[in-house]
Amino acid sequence: MQNLIAFAGQIEETEKCHWISRLSKKIPLADIIAVEDLTVDQRDLVEIAIVANPDPETLSVLPNLKWVHSVWAGVERMIEQLADQNLMITRLKDPELARTMAEASLAWTLYIHRNMPEYAKQQRAKKWKELPYRKASQVTVGILGLGSLGARSAEVLRVNGFSVHGWSRTEKQLEGIRCLSGDSGLSNLLCSSDILIVLLPLTNETRGLLGARLLKSMKKGASVINFARGPIVDVAILEDLLDTGHLSHAVLDVFDEEPLDPSSTLWSHPDITILPHISAPTDMETASEIVGANVMRFLETGELPEIVDTSRGY
Ligand code: NDP
Ligand code: OXD
DSSP states (O other), X not given: OOEEEEEEESSOHHHHXXXXXXXXXXXXXXXXXXXXXXXXXXXXXXXXXXXXXXXXXXXGGOTTOOEEEESSSOOHHHHHHTGGGTOEEEOOOOHHHHHHHHHHHHHHHHHHHTTHHXXXXXXXXXXXXXXXXXXXXXXXXXXEOOSHHHHHHHHHHHHTTOEEEEEESSOOOOTTOEEEEHHHHHHHHHHHOSEEEEXXXXXXXXXXXXXXXXXXXXXXXXXXXXXXXXXXXXXXXXHHHHHTTSEEEEEEOOOSSSSOOTTOGGGGOTTEEEOOSOSSOOOHHHHHHHHHHHHHHHHHHOOOOOOOOTTTTO
C-alpha cells in the first residue's frame, strides 16, 4: 500500500489544494491528504505530516504520527503544544526564504536609515526640511539571531555598507560581521546598535527577552525591527520608549496575536510601522522542492533531515 501523509495548515482551501498538488508531484511514493479529509481508518496509518502553521491540535487525531515537516521556519507552537507526543519536527530551511528575509532586512533598514518615516510625517505637515545624512558605514545594525535568516541578512547588510553586529547562542565567525554571544555580547550589541533587527526563534529563553531593562539600555534614537515573533519584544515598553523619544521608530511584522486586533494602539502610533507578517513568506515552489526531497529520502532510505531540538526550543 502507498504511504499516507497528512497535510495540515491554517490556510485557505485553494492554497491547501496547491500545496497538496505540488507536494504530491514531488513525493510520488505517498498519497497526501488534508488531515480533515482522512477517514478514521486512514488516520491510524499516518506517520508523517507536512504542515503550514496549523493549529497543533488538528494533529492530535493522528495517533501514530512520528514526524512533522513544517513549510514554515518557526515551529514554536508545535514544540510547545505537542510536547507530550514525542514527535520529531523538521522546520523549513530554504535559501530562498533566507534571501527574501535578507531583502526585507535591507529594505526596512534603508527605510529607517534614509529617514523615510520622518519624511512621510514632514510631507503630511507640508514641511520642507532636510534631515542630516549619515553614510551606511556610520550606522551599526545589530542582528539578534545569526541562524539561516540572520546570517544571510547580516551578509546583505554588510555588502550594502552597514557596520553589522550579530548575536547568537553559540559564537559564530562570519566575514566582516562582529559576532557576539552571551549576556555581555547582548549588552554590547544593544548599546551600540542604531538599528536592531530581531531574528531569534521564540523559545523559553527568548520570550520577553527584550523587556524594560534591555530596551532601555539601547542607544538613544535607535530603532527596532521585529521580524521574528511578537512575544520576544515587550511592545508596551517599546511604545513608552518611542513616546519619550528614547527610541525613534519600530517596524513590527509579528505580534502576540495575529492578525493584530483593530483596537490595538500600535496601529495608530506615529512611530510604528505595522506589517502583516510578510517579511519572508514561504515560497511554495522552493519549499515543496526541499520538503519533497527530504520526505522522499526518508521514504527511500529511512534517513531523516535535521530535527528540531525540542529541549532547546528551536
Ligand atoms: P535558526 O534556528 O536558523 O536561527 C536561530 C538563531 O537564533 C541562531 O543563530 C541561534 O543561535 C539564535 N538563538 C536561539 N536562541 C538563542 C538564545 N537564547 N540566545 C541567543 N541566540 C539564540 O532560525 P531562522 O534563522 O531560520 O529563523 C529565525 C526565526 O525567524 C524563526 O524562528 C521565525 O520565528 C522567524 N521567521 C519569521 C518570518 C516572517 O515572515 N516574519 C519568516 C520566517 C521565519 P545558534 O546559532 O547558536 O544556534
Ligand atoms: C515562518 C514565518 O516561520 O513565516 O516561516 O513566520
